[in-house]
Amino acid sequence: MIERQACRAAVLLFTLATAQAGATDTLDPTQQHLFDEVSRLRDGGRLEVHGDPISSTVVLPDFYDRRHFDRAWTEDAATTLLGAIDESATDGLDPNDYHRAALLAMREQVKSDAPDSTLADYDLLLTDALIRLAYHHLFGKVDIAALDSNWNLSREIHDLDPAAALEGAITGGDLADEIASLKPKSVLYHRLKTALAEYRAIAERGGWPAVPAGETLKPGAEDPRLPVLRQRLLAEGDLAADAPVEATYADSLVAAVGRFQTRHGLAADGVIGPGTLAAMNVPVAERIDQLRINLERCRWVVREAQEGFVVTNVAAFQVFLFENGKIRWQSRCQVGKEARQTPIFGAEIRYVELNPTWTVPPTIFAKDTLPAVRRDPDYLAERHLRVIDASGKEIPASQINWATTTPRNFPYMLRQDPGPHCALGRVKFVSPNEHAVYMHDTPSQELFASDQRAFSSGCIRVEHPLELARLLIDDSKWTAEAIDATVATEKTTPILLEKPVPVYFLYFTATADHEGRPHFFRDLYGRDPRVLAGLEQEFSFGSRPVIDTKVVAGP
Numbered sequence: 001m002i003e004r005q006a007c008r009a010a011v012l013l014f015t016l017a018t019a020q021a022g023a024t025d026t027l028d029p030t031q032q033h034l035f036d037e038v039s040r041l042r043d044g045g046r047l048e049v050h051g052d053p054i055s056s057t058v059v060l061p062d063f064y065d066r067r068h069f070d071r072a073w074t075e076d077a078a079t080t081l082l083g084a085i086d087e088s089a090t091d092g093l094d095p096n097d098y099h100r101a102a103l104l105a106m107r108e109q110v111k112s113d114a115p116d117s118t119l120a121d122y123d124l125l126l127t128d129a130l131i132r133l134a135y136h137h138l139f140g141k142v143d144i145a146a147l148d149s150n151w152n153l154s155r156e157i158h159d160l161d162p163a164a165a166l167e168g169a170i171t172g173g174d175l176a177d178e179i180a181s182l183k184p185k186s187v188l189y190h191r192l193k194t195a196l197a198e199y200r201a202i203a204e205r206g207g208w209p210a211v212p213a214g215e216t217l218k219p220g221a222e223d224p225r226l227p228v229l230r231q232r233l234l235a236e237g238d239l240a241a242d243a244p245v246e247a248t249y250a251d252s253l254v255a256a257v258g259r260f261q262t263r264h265g266l267a268a269d270g271v272i273g274p275g276t277l278a279a280m281n282v283p284v285a286e287r288i289d290q291l292r293i294n295l296e297r298c299r300w301v302v303r304e305a306q307e308g309f310v311v312t313n314v315a316a317f318q319v320f321l322f323e324n325g326k327i328r329w330q331s332r333c334q335v336g337k338e339a340r341q342t343p344i345f346g347a348e349i350r351y352v353e354l355n356p357t358w359t360v361p362p363t364i365f366a367k368d369t370l371p372a373v374r375r376d377p378d379y380l381a382e383r384h385l386r387v388i389d390a391s392g393k394e395i396p397a398s399q400i401n402w403a404t405t406t407p408r409n410f411p412y413m414l415r416q417d418p419g420p421h422c423a424l425g426r427v428k429f430v431s432p433n434e435h436a437v438y439m440h441d442t443p444s445q446e447l448f449a450s451d452q453r454a455f456s457s458g459c460i461r462v463e464h465p466l467e468l469a470r471l472l473i474d475d476s477k478w479t480a481e482a483i484d485a486t487v488a489t490e491k492t493t494p495i496l497l498e499k500p501v502p503v504y505f506l507y508f509t510a511t512a513d514h515e516g517r518p519h520f521f522r523d524l525y526g527r528d529p530r531v532l533a534g535l536e537q538e539f540s541f542g543s544r545p546v547i548d549t550k551v552v553a554g555p
Contacts, residue, residue: 028118030244031069038064038169049121050102056131063163071123072170080175092292097539098129112162123186123274140299150343189298191512196291200348207284208235208466215273265521293531294510309502314342314522315509317453341525344351344507347431348500352469354486354493355418356428366407373402384421388413417491426487427465430476431503441465
């Protein structure tokens with residue numbers, strides 16, 4: 001209401017000023033049409049141009065206000081924008097979100113002696129199209145805040161005056177560069193774009209054949225499906241075009257299947273069982289959608305340059321340490337099972353704790369520990385869990401009536417002391433957050449041998465955590481030997497990091513390696529369909545404000 005009243009006051013003041021200025025300052029017909037349309041938009045009216053709605057109800061009016069309702073677009077600038085709109089398809093976006101058809105139709109009209117109203121409407125549509133395109137490149141199309149309440153990586157552009165930025169982009173002569181600068185700079189984004197183009201080319205060639213079902217195919221076997229298998233592996237480049245044709249499933253085919261398995265998060269054993277067969281028979285159209293979905297996820301992620309940060313890709317069961325844009329360290333990890341999903345969010349690692357204790361969280365106590373104790377009185381002792389009261393005193397478990405105990409009336413804590421039996425293992429990376437989700441070691445090392453590692457209750461179990469700890473602790477006195485010696489004492493020792501390290505728990509079902517080869521992973525938590533549905537919806541601005549309301553009140 002306040003914003004609308006302010007807008008009306010601004011329009012009134014402008015009207016009075018022009019009325020008092022005399023004939024030399026009156027609006028020409030094109031300006032008058034822009035003035036009328038912008039006024040209607042500011043007053044909450046719906047404005048359509050050539051059947052397309054104008055979405056920007058504040059930035060666009062502010063832009064034309066500052067221009068005194070002069071048209072902004074030259075023919076060259078419009079041509080550049082239309083090229084960028086077409087190019088948006090290579091980013092996995094939909095050019096139709098940016099008034100493509102309407103702009104092309106109106107472009108033909110303005111080439112002739114078009115009325116002033118048509119020239120003004122064409123200008124409005126071009127400006128709204130640029131605002132829409134810039135918004136998607138900067139923030140993504142899908143409203144992640146509406147999809148995931150845990151998401152806390154949303155960005156705001158407090159240092160930007162949107163109307164001034166529009167003016168500079170449109171009239172500055174380098175519109176193409178300005179639009180390109182809005183896109184993510186990450187290597188992953190550009191590799192996924194390249195993969196999207198490649199897979200669309202595969203689709204244009206007819207895709208790949210489905211490999212028929214049959215018995216598990218092991219190296220050395222004869223099988224009538226080998227010709228189809230060969231075609232399938234050739235389609236994505238896992239098998240070289242000049243690879244010899246073999247009578248049995250051996251050598252080059254086995255190696256190609258191993259490459260395929262590695263790219264799909266499967267054990268690279270060369271054996272074609274149900275899991276590998278299912279991955280092979282995913283249609284190319286679904287892989288194209290998967291690439292588009294993960295390009296969108298790239299647009300959501302914080303873009304500011306960072307010297308070092310840690311990323312867990314939950315869907316791939318992998319942890320990475322990035323420094324100066326490159327991977328310095330990586331490891332396998334275990335993540336939350338489907339019933340207890342690892343949340344997707346960002347935090348900061350503040351300190352590393354050697355020989356941590358573990359206090360059973362309320363959810364695990366209610367769903368796992370309490371039922372287990374009721375079934376087996378020795379459960380706590382076997383897992384080295386002690387009952388501790390509020391003063392730190394140990395209470396004998398035998399004194400508690402577990403049959404009548406509930407999560408609400410249990411006044412104690414269950415704690416594991418440091419040691420090889422501790423659920424957190426030898427090291428914990430403490431990044432305070434509302435989810436109580438952390439990265440840590442685990443005694444369950446045998447589970448890392450699985451290619452599908454969703455075993456935890458939400459936390460991230462890291463395979464080689466001490467390697468990561470040594471890299472994060474930037475303190476000369478904490479050498480590798482000193483860290484190992486402290487671990488051997490089994491005494492809890494926190495080590496404060498000199499500078500907190502950002503850590504992101506993300507979810508990418510498609511990535512690309514250093515050679516640009518795409519990798520696809522199972523949609524463990526079933527998140528992809530909602531993102532794809534969001535990409536297919538009509539344009540709308542997200543639910544969270546992204547610009548400073550002191551500069552302008554909204555998009």
